[in-house]
Amino acid sequence: MMNKLLYTIVAASITIGAYAQKSDGTTKSLLKAEKEFGESLAKNGAKVAFTTYSADNGLVFRPNPVNAKTYYATQGDTKDLSWTPAYARVSKSGDWGFTTGPYTYKGTETGYGEYFSLWKVSDGKWQLVLDLGTEHNKPLNKPTSEFIEPKEFYKPKFLNDKQREAGANIIATTEKTLNATLKSYGISAFAGFVNPDVRVLFPGYEPILGKDKALAFFNSMISKVALKTTKIDKADGGDFAYSYGVAAIDYKADLRESFNYVFVYERQADHNWNLISIVFTPADR
Numbered sequence: 001m002m003n004k005l006l007y008t009i010v011a012a013s014i015t016i017g018a019y020a021q022k023s024d025g026t027t028k029s030l031l032k033a034e035k036e037f038g039e040s041l042a043k044n045g046a047k048v049a050f051t052t053y054s055a056d057n058g059l060v061f062r063p064n065p066v067n068a069k070t071y072y073a074t075q076g077d078t079k080d081l082s083w084t085p086a087y088a089r090v091s092k093s094g095d096w097g098f099t100t101g102p103y104t105y106k107g108t109e110t111g112y113g114e115y116f117s118l119w120k121v122s123d124g125k126w127q128l129v130l131d132l133g134t135e136h137n138k139p140l141n142k143p144t145s146e147f148i149e150p151k152e153f154y155k156p157k158f159l160n161d162k163q164r165e166a167g168a169n170i171i172a173t174t175e176k177t178l179n180a181t182l183k184s185y186g187i188s189a190f191a192g193f194v195n196p197d198v199r200v201l202f203p204g205y206e207p208i209l210g211k212d213k214a215l216a217f218f219n220s221m222i223s224k225v226a227l228k229t230t231k232i233d234k235a236d237g238g239d240f241a242y243s244y245g246v247a248a249i250d251y252k253a254d255l256r257e258s259f260n261y262v263f264v265y266e267r268q269a270d271h272n273w274n275l276i277s278i279v280f281t282p283a284d285r
Contacts, residue, residue: 021053021125025094027149030119033126034085034099045077054128055120061132061260063284065230065244068128080106083115086143086207087199089276093155093237095121098264100199100207100277102143103133112138114201116262116279118242130244132262132281134201141206154237167234171241171265174273179227187222191215195266195274202280214278224250227261241265241273246283258283 021033033053041049050060054068062071086101098118105111118130174193181189191211200208200217208217226248234241247261264277 021127023094023121023124023126025090025150025153027088027090027097027147030090030097030099030126031085031088031147033119034088034117037128038083041081042079045079046081047072047075047077050128053126054131055122058127058129059131061130061281063282064260065130068131078107082106084143085147086145088147089240090148090150091235091237091240092150092152093235093239094150094153095155096235096237096240097126098242098277100201102139110138112136114207116201116277118262118264130242130262132260132279134203134205134279134281136204136206139206143207150237156236159236164234164236167238168232168241171232171234171243171273172229174265175227175229175232175243175263179229182225182227186224187218188215190218190275193275194278195268195276198275198278200278203282221251221253222249223252239267241267247280249280258285 021036023029023033037049037053040052050068050072054060056069058068059065060068060071081103083103084101085099088097088099090097096119098116100114100116103113103115113133113135115131115133117128119126120129121127178189178193181192194211194214196211197209198211198214200214202208202217205217208214228246229243230245232241232243242262242264244260244262247259248256249259250256259280260283261281262277262279263275265273266276268274
């Protein structure tokens with residue numbers, strides 16, 4: 001009887017989650033899915049929430065990327081994690097988007113940080129495909145919210161895997177160029193690849209917003225960055241793409257550390273791809 005009751009509760013939560021995840025191609029619908037995800041965790045725990053909302057191939061960085069459903073199937077449960085989106089974007093194809101903002105973990109000691117989540121639409125509903133975060137001290141600044149709706153809707157009617165791969169290869173070339181430039185010119189090479197509104201998440205720091213502050217931050221303590229790309233994916237709308245991989249960072253203090261990174265690129269009017277989000281989180285090597 002108890003097992004049957006438990007099954008009914010889990011099944012009901014999954015049904016509710018699937019309904020809440022419904023996408024209409026807007027940033028508003030993504031934020032609704034994110035809100036329902038957080039409410040599910042607070043009510044049902046992380047296991048049910050991540051199992052319900054993650055794509056089958058969704059990844060969480062804990063600290064290295066692992067399958068979300070597999071990871072949470074083997075972890076102790078918690079309801080002590082909460083977060084609030086501060087920034088969100090959705091592709092003009094309506095099938096790809098991301099959110100980021102502050103999180104709080106109320107365990108033995110209260111922890112703070114910034115999360116970054118990337119979502120894709122499958123069967124008409126939002127599913128979590130990447131989730132990671134960076135820790136910092138209790139925030140001193142109250143985040144300002146900016147949720148940007150797509151300016152137009154565009155999704156190619158006929159787009160096959162070969163064309164998607166070709167699109168991803170364009171981003172791969174951009175990232176290879178970035179990596180080569182970083183190798184030749186050091187951290188200042190980021191100047192030619194970041195958007196004016198870039199957002200940087202780095203462990204130990206609150207979000208660094210804007211190109212000038214991002215470049216000043218990097219130049220203040222980092223001498224070199226070497227990237228090793230693991231995967232690249234591009235929105236069908238052709239306006240956004242993301243990559244993730246491993247970065248070796250050489251500090252000016254003669255220290256090297258390994259990080260996992262996630263980059264989000266936006267296509268510019270001149271057809272170049274610039275970084276609008278840069279996330280570094282410690283890697284376990």
